[in-house]
Amino acid sequence: xxxxxxxxxxxxxxxxxxxxxxxQVLEAIEKAxxxxxxxxxxxxxxxxxxxxxxxTIYRVINLLCSLNLVHKVxxxxxYVRCDxxxxxxxxxxxxxxxxxxxxxxxxEALCRQESQVAQKLGFQAEHHVTESSGLCKDCQG
Amino acid sequence: xxxxxxxxxxxxxxxxxxxxxxxQVLEAIEKAxxxxxxxxxxxxxxxxxxxxxxxTIYRVINLLCSLNLVHKVxxxxxYVRCDxxxxxxxxxxxxxxxxxxxxxxxxEALCRQESQVAQKLGFQAEHHVTESSGLCKDCQG
DNA sequence: AGCCAAATGCAATAGTGTTGCATTACTGCC
DNA sequence: GGCAGTAATGCAACACTATTGCATTTGGCT
Ligand SMILES: [Mn+2]
Ligand SMILES: [Mn+2]
Ligand SMILES: [Zn+2]
Ligand SMILES: [Zn+2]
Numbered sequence: 001x002x003x004x005x006x007x008x009x010x011x012x013x014x015x016x017x018x019x020x021x022x023x024q025v026l027e028a029i030e031k032a033x034x035x036x037x038x039x040x041x042x043x044x045x046x047x048x049x050x051x052x053x054x055x056t057i058y059r060v061i062n063l064l065c066s067l068n069l070v071h072k073v074x075x076x077x078x079y080v081r082c083d084x085x086x087x088x089x090x091x092x093x094x095x096x097x098x099x100x101x102x103x104x105x106x107x108e109a110l111c112r113q114e115s116q117v118a119q120k121l122g123f124q125a126e127h128h129v130t131e132s133s134g135l136c137k138d139c140q141g
Numbered sequence: 142x143x144x145x146x147x148x149x150x151x152x153x154x155x156x157x158x159x160x161x162x163x164x165q166v167l168e169a170i171e172k173a174x175x176x177x178x179x180x181x182x183x184x185x186x187x188x189x190x191x192x193x194x195x196x197t198i199y200r201v202i203n204l205l206c207s208l209n210l211v212h213k214v215x216x217x218x219x220y221v222r223c224d225x226x227x228x229x230x231x232x233x234x235x236x237x238x239x240x241x242x243x244x245x246x247x248x249e250a251l252c253r254q255e256s257q258v259a260q261k262l263g264f265q266a267e268h269h270v271t272e273s274s275g276l277c278k279d280c281q282g
Numbered sequence: 283a284g285c286c287a288a289a290t291g292c293a294a295t296a297g298t299g300t301t302g303c304a305t306t307a308c309t310g311c312c
Numbered sequence: 313g314g315c316a317g318t319a320a321t322g323c324a325a326c327a328c329t330a331t332t333g334c335a336t337t338t339g340g341c342t
Contacts, residue, residue: 074215122278
């Protein structure tokens with residue numbers, strides 16, 4: 001199931017309407033290679049003759065983020081589609097400082113250890129947001 | 142050694158000038174309880190009768206960030222002083238969703254494991270940025 | 283005191299994000 | 313397929329975040 005298909009299914013199941021702006025934003029994010037800002041999406045639409053209000057784009061993105069269908073990449077600015085459809089737990093990112101390549105991953109053991117370290121400090125962790133920077137396979141050596 | 146003292150010492154040692162705007166920003170960040178935006182700092186100054194240009198505040202903050210004297214807290218917006226003076230490695234944050242309380246910590250084992258997981262994916266990690274959300278001691282139970 | 287590189291101030295510009303309210307358009311139902 | 317009701321969008325306005333270029337000032341040095 002493609003990203004857009006999965007996202008549309010998720011929206012339906014949760015009672016959200018499947019509107020034209022939502023479809024368009026999903027399509028834009030599906031096609032994009034890297035993180036897109038809401039502004040980028042607006043420009044892309046404009047380039048195709050269509051028009052989407054900035055506020056609408058923000059609202060759509062917020063919804064998608066809240067459903068974990070897209071994630072904000074803090075170290076880069078912008079939003080990317082989730083590549084780990086329906087995999088539970090915390091989704092993390094590897095960000096290559098050479099080529100900008102982004103990889104999403106998940107690791108339960110890491111979550112456990114992270115929560116355990118927090119516990120020692122008296123903190124009850126619920127969610128971990130991590131972005132590691134470094135070099136991807138292609139950019140090493 | 143207080144935050145400001147340590148920061149001023151660091152700036153000197155690295156050949157940066159110790160200017161009035163830099164002192165003022167350091168003082169503002171030292172006093173602040175939570176993360177401050179550059180705009181917040183500007184308003185605070187204005188409130189005290191002084192005036193600092195926004196651009197200057199941004200430049201000072203960028204410098205302090207590059208020296209790891211302050212950190213940006215992505216999940217909240219805004220910048221906080223580093224509480225782990227001169228402790229090597231990746232500094233992480235625990236962010237309470239109840240009261241907003243912020244705690245900075247460090248854990249080498251966590252870094253090792255995180256880098257190891259990345260390695261398995263062919264990625265050579267150099268730095269980890271983590272913000273965990275959950276409940277602090279006071280906000281539990 | 284005087285030099286000068288570094289840093290600041292100012293002006294302009296662009297991107298990010300939010301709110302309120304009138305209008306539109308999905309969805310479910312007949 | 314039309315209709316009703318609610319959810320979502322469009323628009324207008326606004327506030328905050330961030331960057332650039334250039335003229336001017338100033339901290340650190342001799
Ligand atoms: Mn994900
Ligand atoms: Mn720190
Ligand atoms: Zn790379
Ligand atoms: Zn708390």
